[in-house]
Amino acid sequence: MEKKCFQIHGIPAILWGSRSNKLYLYIHGQAGRKEEAEAFAHIACHYAWQVLSIDLPEHGERKRETNSFDPWHVVPELLSVMEYIKGQWTHISLFANSIGAWFGMLSFENEPLEKSLFVSPILDMKQLISNMMLWANVSETQLERERIIPTSSGQTLSWEYLLYAQNHPITKWKVPTAILYGEHDELTDRTVVEKFVQRFHCNLTIMKNGEHWFHTSEQLGVLNNWIKTCLRE
Template sequence: MEKYNISISGVPAILWGKSSQRLFIYIHGQGGNKEEAAAFSEIVCKRDLQVLSIDLPEHGQRKAEINTFDPWHIVPELKMVISYAKEHWEKISLYASSIGAWFSMLSFYNEPLEKCLFLSPVVDMKQLISKMMNWANVSEAQLQQERTILTDFGQTLSWNYWEYSLEHPITKWKFPTQILYGENDNLIDRDSIENFSDKFKCHLTVMKSGEHWFHTPKQLEVLDDWVKRNVPSKKAPANER
């Protein structure tokens, strides 16, 4: 598979696959990087598409950055990335996982996306932060006073982030969207996924015994099969349809 390392106004990126007018933008979640798009690209690029994956702030080649993995830094970057994509491809689709899906929805809701695939997406950031505050036994008043609180499970609670989530709920998402969700996801409540799917007419697939992070051989097999079913191509082999 052809693979090119490029830079989009300073954002490290990889372009996967042979030249095509159809593109998937790949947005990873927390702890990910642009290289993790390899498995997805192996499937998609056989179907006459290309994939463009990037490193979000504080990830991949950008690990040295600090205090930038937040929507007020990431949304402008993603808007820049899709502007670049629109200059070079005729049809653009989106694959995003976990918090990457939330960043993408904040950034792309007015863009001409053809299709979207979401893996374990964060669809209600307010609910997620509330859950983490409960885990850490932190009240809203305490968070407002201290501004940032490092939890014993490795996440930092931020008053600015909390305020942003209240001010920026996802209220518009008009694209054909497929969601893959693990039955045992401990971060994203099933009711939030089902409410989002109902509201925006998404097709929801729930993997029995699946988790938030799809990483076991069985989970990865389910993920690959889901991608194959939902990425259309006239050139797809019959046994992959």
């Protein structure tokens, strides 16, 4: 499989596969990096797609960056990447993991994407932050007063982030979408997924005993079979 490393407006990127007019943009989740797209690319390239993966702020080659893994930094970057893509490919689709799906929907609600594949997507950031505040025993009043509160889980609660999530709910998503969701996903409630699927007419696959992070051999097997099924359709 061909592999080309380069930069798009200073953003580290990898293009996987032989020249095609079809492209999947791969957006990783928290703690991910552009190289993780290789497994997806091996499958997608078999179906004549190319795959473009990038490092989001504070990830991969950009780990030394600080205070930039947030939507007000990520969305403009993704829009600039999409402008580059539209100048190179005719058929464009999206593959995204976890928070990458939320960033993708914030960025591309007006883009004529052909399809999107979401794995363990964050679909309601406001509810997730509210859950994290509950787990950390942090009230909204306390967060507004302190602005930034680190938690024992390693996540940091931010008043600015909460306000952004409140002001930018996902209300528009016209892209035909397939979702793979683990039954025991600890970050996105099943009711949130089912509500989203019903509202935006998505295809939902639920892995019994699956988790938010697909990483065991059994989970990866389910993931790869799901990808193949989606790409064959």
